[in-house]
Amino acid sequence: MAIKTLGARAAAALDRELMSTGAFSIDQLMELAGLAVSQAVYRVQPLDNGPRILVACGPGNNGGDGLVAARHLFYYGYKPTIFYPKRSKNELYQRLTKQLEDLEIPFVDDFSAAMRSTDHVVDAIFGFSFSGEVREPFPAVIQSLQDTKIPVTSVDAPSSWDIENGPPKTGLGSSFMPTALVSLTAPKPLVNHFTGRHFIGGRFVSPSIAKKYNFEVPPYQGVDQVVEVGSSEQKL
Amino acid sequence: MAIKTLGARAAAALDRELMSTGAFSIDQLMELAGLAVSQAVYRVQPLDNGPRILVACGPGNNGGDGLVAARHLFYYGYKPTIFYPKRSKNELYQRLTKQLEDLEIPFVDDFSAAMRSTDHVVDAIFGFSFSGEVREPFPAVIQSLQDTKIPVTSVDAPSSWDIENGPPKTGLGSSFMPTALVSLTAPKPLVNHFTGRHFIGGRFVSPSIAKKYNFEVPPYQGVDQVVEVGSSEQKL
Numbered sequence: 471m472a473i474k475t476l477g478a479r480a481a482a483a484l485d486r487e488l489m490s491t492g493a494f495s496i497d498q499l500m501e502l503a504g505l506a507v508s509q510a511v512y513r514v515q516p517l518d519n520g521p522r523i524l525v526a527c528g529p530g531n532n533g534g535d536g537l538v539a540a541r542h543l544f545y546y547g548y549k550p551t552i553f554y555p556k557r558s559k560n561e562l563y564q565r566l567t568k569q570l571e572d573l574e575i576p577f578v579d580d581f582s583a584a585m586r587s588t589d590h591v592v593d594a595i596f597g598f599s600f601s602g603e604v605r606e607p608f609p610a611v612i613q614s615l616q617d618t619k620i621p622v623t624s625v626d627a628p629s630s631w632d633i634e635n636g637p638p639k640t641g642l643g644s645s646f647m648p649t650a651l652v653s654l655t656a657p658k659p660l661v662n663h664f665t666g667r668h669f670i671g672g673r674f675v676s677p678s679i680a681k682k683y684n685f686e687v688p689p690y691q692g693v694d695q696v697v698e699v700g701s702s703e704q705k706l
Numbered sequence: 707m708a709i710k711t712l713g714a715r716a717a718a719a720l721d722r723e724l725m726s727t728g729a730f731s732i733d734q735l736m737e738l739a740g741l742a743v744s745q746a747v748y749r750v751q752p753l754d755n756g757p758r759i760l761v762a763c764g765p766g767n768n769g770g771d772g773l774v775a776a777r778h779l780f781y782y783g784y785k786p787t788i789f790y791p792k793r794s795k796n797e798l799y800q801r802l803t804k805q806l807e808d809l810e811i812p813f814v815d816d817f818s819a820a821m822r823s824t825d826h827v828v829d830a831i832f833g834f835s836f837s838g839e840v841r842e843p844f845p846a847v848i849q850s851l852q853d854t855k856i857p858v859t860s861v862d863a864p865s866s867w868d869i870e871n872g873p874p875k876t877g878l879g880s881s882f883m884p885t886a887l888v889s890l891t892a893p894k895p896l897v898n899h900f901t902g903r904h905f906i907g908g909r910f911v912s913p914s915i916a917k918k919y920n921f922e923v924p925p926y927q928g929v930d931q932v933v934e935v936g937s938s939e940q941k942l
């Protein structure tokens with residue numbers, strides 16, 4: 471049985487619903503999303519395997535999730551570094567950035583150099599609203615993520631992948647397969663093309679919303695904000 | 707060595723600083739505070755000991771922390787019930803309330819009746835800004851918490867206690883000793899009068915803020931948002 475997924479339009483509608491009738495603020499949702507990402511990274515990249523985490527942030531909400539995750543990772547004992555070349559003027563992102571600066575977390579401009587001194591990469595470049603082409607300066611970043619042997623955890627989508635159809639057929643991103651993927655709220659259709667470790671982070675979705683959008687709430691354990699749903703045998 | 711604490715004025719100043727130069731929104735901080743409370747309750751009241759949690763919320767931020775904690779507890783598998791007699795008109799609290807209503811979490815008016823069908827109580831009535839006298843309808847609530855055999859977890863302060871001096875010398879609250887206390891951000895001086903299980907939830911305070919306010923960041927483990935600091939032998 472295939473995993474139940476949420477297409478790009480449904481995911482956008484669900485987000486709008488959480489923030490309108492659901493009465494969540496974006497601050498709240500992004501905090502919970504970034505926290506979920508940080509907990510997945512904690513499992514994929516145990517501290518003993520190397521504490522240096524390069525977080526590549528895109529210009530939108532996916533990048534914001536990355537900024538929040540970086541802050542939590544710092545508190546777990548990791549050493550995050552942020553690549554955030556297209557900073558949003560949005561006040562929320564400016565605040566999330568300031569929170570990292572206050573922890574003396576470095577922001578770097580040279581992605582290739584940063585890749586040479588990290589143990590893990592968080593791909594928080596593009597999320598479920600991505601479509602079309604990868605704009606500058608991100609093609610080189612995605613090329614690097616595709617080529618590297620360093621483990622990569624992608625937030626909501628491997629960046630450059632089509633939300634519905636998965637990796638591009640040819641060219642940039644066509645052979646990009648991150649080590650891990652954290653689906654936020656619910657998995658998107660692209661997960662059917664993903665063969666790495668798959669986590670879901672959406673322990674703030676009410677049973678009624680899950681029912682309305684026709685997906686299943688996965689079996690989160692204890693106080694965890696993420697659950698690993700594994701490969702084909704464990705499909706929900 | 708006595709535990710390092712933060713007086714009421716310093717705690718208020720720290721909160722203001724987090725939200726001004728620290729660039730945190732109150733939504734973010736309350737989400738993290740309530741999450742910390744929920745994780746402490748998860749330890750104090752294992753699900754197998756009974757899933758029914760009565761959350762008594764006061765009119766201010768302490769009550770807001772209780773509303774957030776109740777939501778997380780629902781997701782962990784508990785059955786929260788909310789007593790929230792003095793609802794704030796503040797838009798944030800209205801949203802936190804709506805989030806609970808969407809989970810069909812009941813709000814009740816009769817505290818005594820609710821006490822007869824719960825396994826645990828969260829005291830989120832008054833926090834570090836409390837001083838003076840307990841206003842209606844809370845005297846009967848605090849009397850009940852003082853008299854009950856049901857375990858109680860207090861948020862930031864056992865309600866009715868003086869933040870600096872601990873329990874009142876006589877009368878209401880003078881013999882109120884909750885099972886557990888979750889100090890948010892940092893312990894307040896009243897902890898020197900507290901003999902129950904003591905947790906700290908403030909894994910969002912930067913090392914520089916902790917230094918400035920002269921308290922120590924406790925040894926949080928893994929991805930935990932709380933740490934139990936125990937009794938006198940384990941003072942920080």
